[in-house]
Amino acid sequence: MTLYVYNNVEWPEFRWDSAALAQQLGAVRKRQGQLLGWMKNLGYDLQQEAELETITEEIEKSSEIEGESLDREQIRSSVARRLGMDVGALTQAERNVEGIVDMMIDATTKFDEALTSERLFGWHAALFPTGYKRLQPIRIGAWRDDRDGPMQVISGPMGKHLVHFEAPAASRLDEEMKQFLVWYNGELEIDSVLKAALAHLWFVTIHPFDDGNGRIARAIADMTLARSDGTSQRFYSMSPQIRADRKGYYNILEETQKGTLDVTAWMHWFLGCLDRAFDGANDVLASVLKKASFWKLHVQEQFNDRQKSMLDKLLNGFTGKLTRQKWVKITKCSAITAYRDISYLIERRILVQEPAGGRSTSYLLNTDFEKESRTHWSAE
Secondary structure, eight states: OOOOOOGTTTTOOOBBBBBHHHHHHHHHHHHHHHHHHHHHHHHHHHHHHHHHHHHHHHHHHHHHHTTOOOOOHHHHHHHHHHTTTTOOOOOOOHHHHHHHHHHHHHHHHHSSSSHHHHHHHHHHHHHHSSSTTEEEOOSSSSOOTTTSSEEEESSSSTTTTEEEEEEEOGGGGGHHHHHHHHHHOOOSSSSSHHHHHHHHHHHHOOOSSSSSSHHHHHHHHHHHHHHHHHHSSSOOOHHHHHHTHHHHHHHHHHHHHTSBOOOOOHHHHHEEEEEEEHHHHHHHHHHHHHHHHHHHHHHTTOHHHHHHHHHHHHHOOSSSSOHHHHHHHTTOHHHHHHHHHHHHHTTTSSEESSOGGGGGGOOOTTTHHHHHHHHHHHHH
């Protein structure tokens, strides 16, 4: 029988080597402060745009970690509505997208409120609004009951699957979650960034729900980091970094689950991931400034609503290649209208045509505008 971390007689008395983490924690804290300082110096509109991109990326990648692909435009539209942002025509979001957005916004905007079992049940219900995942029923508004056997995290085909971890028995969940929530809501002498790391690990270890445990664990970590920042505005996101190193993420979780109560290695991994999240935040900021530069440079242009919408999609990172057929489908206009829209933008040197012609003709933003934009901003 495999012994897991919760089988230790001292569970859940986690410990770590503070001295071994001190330098790394100090460096992460410094970058955290620098990023928040830079963001405060931006105007309100740019702050909102950065927050919109950050939360959208967090939700998209957190779902991808669990093997679920959500429509980015639906996520972005749903987040924009909750932030009260005018981003033009909004895409109607499906119920499961609205649900995960509700969870993330609640976690980060109400970061200073207590985390309770009722609140967690609400988050879980939001993730599974139909009470099903695909065709499988999900137990909503209650901890799992293990009626179909113990909760196991596995990989590979059934019959040849590998068990990475087995969670505590359902009979332990009331007491386990009570203990976790008392700790989380209490005033313990622990750095708030390390608390985010430990909260993530502890919740995943308990695995109290039938499904959605990973996404809720990451929401709890984000909530704790918002407390650390002292602001509900999110300017950095860990899930894209976890998604990029998903194998490393699951490996360190598995190693920790089968180890002792010394979680120094997990803390080290979490801090490294958070440090990479600040690199990602710099990329988001660069993208936001690029978009602001574009619109400021072309403020005198008489774009119609279709052109504004499509240019915004290109600036946000259009998936695939933009063709006339896609323009027609997305903007719901005729082929001749799409031709006129695109031709105008080419004449104004805003779009450029890729070399291949015929039906495969596609269009890109003219990258020369970036140089013009830098000149425009530096001249002010």
